[in-house]
Structure formats: structure tokens, C-alpha cells
Amino acid sequence: MIVLPFPAPPLAVLAALDLLRSVHGREGGQAFPASAVAELERPWEPASCTAELAESIWSWCDDVVLWLNHEFAWRPAQLIPACWREHPHIARELPVLAVLRWEAEASAAPGQIEDWNRYALPTFCDRMTDRLGESTCRTGRHQAWPAQGRYAHSASQQRMAGRGPVP
Template sequence: MTNPLAQFQPFPEAPALILEYIAERSAEESVVDGPPPWDLGALSAELIEPMPAWLDAVCRWLNTVYAWQPQDVIPPCWKQHESLGYEIAALAFARDDAYADAGSSIVWHEQYDRFVNRMNKALGKAGDECRLGRHEDRPARFQLAAWTDENSGASAW
């Protein structure tokens, strides 16, 4: 008889460069004083380079394991939704820490559930189209270009 749990896929491992960076940052006598690896906008070009492929693998894993309903699916255009990128990175790094302890893994699942709620709020009705591969930059009537610079009157974005 085959083991029914043998089909369970492991969580994607972070890129070696990122794991080395984390180890250097956490060393007792560390000389590395860089940003945390989940702060995507603060990472150097070298550190950000492997992140899209890894975070995409994380999204695919999350969708495969947890997305049983359409509204639970992280859309393939997640990289074009900046807030999702930040949240997915934090969620991915938090998972490694959480799985060091069974109780913490329960908390991680609660965090994942809250992430799905925030994702759906952020995507709104456009989320259905994104999940079908039809991404729009922003809903038309909420263009950030409408915000002008107070001093010049030009678009602030």
C-alpha cells in the first residue's frame, strides 16, 4: 500500500544567496546591517534578483496546497501588485520560522488566512480578472495619476 502523504510537496526553499544573507545578518558578530530579506523595496539588486522566481514558486505552492476556492488563488500577476509582493515575501519567510514549533505553525496558518482576506480586499473585483490572466494596472476610476503634486500641479506618480 502506498503512503497517502507521499504526494505532499515540500515548501520551496529560499535561494542560497538569501539563506547566506540571513545567516550573515543573524550571526552574533555580524557586520551585515542590511534590511530584512522580506523588505523587497530595500534589498540590493544582487539580493532582489533571485526573489521573483522563488516567490513565484511559493505562490504556486500556496495555490496548490491551500487554494480550494477561486477567491483563495494568488493571481499569476502578483508581481504587478506591489502590496502582494511584500506580503508574500513576509509570509514565505515567516513560514520557515513558524515550522520550527507546532504551535507557531498554527499561528502561521492564521496569518495565511488573514493574508488571503487582505489580498481579496486589495484586489477587489479586479481579482477575478487577474486570476484569469487578464491583469489591469489599476481600476480605471482610481488612477493614482489623479493625485497631483501640491507644489507643481503635475502628477505625483
């Protein structure tokens, strides 16, 4: 096979996307209260989801990473590292990229796929490469967060100064 099909989302992810689509396309164009939408699980934002749905999203993202690495990464430095789950900057963006691709695949015209190829994927790859820098993750050996010490120091200073909690 010349190209592989994009991995389908798990049923739980599809159900959440269908619910959101139905809210978005309500009859009569009546706005759905923003507070109600904020309470819905949004698969592109796993922090808004139950643990069960989030695990389905992460599993789907594993499949999407394999697909992306096969279909779009020619050089080793372009690969999404196997340790992507240990990189919040990658893990936060992958579900968005996956949902955008899934929606583009369902489109009746090629415009959304072209936009995904032209904008979503390249900007994701550029940000990932920039944020990983020269880390060994790109060569298959995970490197712990280099800024962790400074972050921990800053967070403890904020707490000591009474500036509020740090997540």
C-alpha cells in the same frame, strides 16, 4: 504525495537570513546599532536589498506562490494571481509570508506553524482578496491598476503645490 514540501529559499536569501539571525542573537545580549541593522539586506523587505538579492527573492516568491496555490487554494478566487508581480500590495507581503513560513518550518515545535496557519496566511489571503476586489486578475486576466489615474493626478497636484516629491 499528499502534501508538497515548502520551497527552500535560494542560497543568497539563506545567507542574508543567517546574517540577520547572527546580528539578532549577538553574545552578551548587546544591542546592535539600529543604523547598522537598517543597512542590512532584509529578505522580507526586497526594497532593502541589492538587485541581485531582490531577484532571488522574487524567484523564490514565484515558487512560494505555486506552493500556496497548490496547498491552500481550493476555489479559483482563492488563488494568488499569476500577475502577482504587477500588484505591489501582493509583492510587498509575499516575502514576509515566505520568510515567516521558512522560519516556522525550522522551528523545533509546531507553535510557529500553527500561528502561520492561523494568522499569517489567512490575513494575507483576506487582504489580497479585499484589495483585488472584483478585478479580472482573479480569473486569469490581468487588470491594470484602477486607481492609477487618480494617483497620478494627486501626485502631480502635490508636486505643483510644492508639497514635496512623491515616490
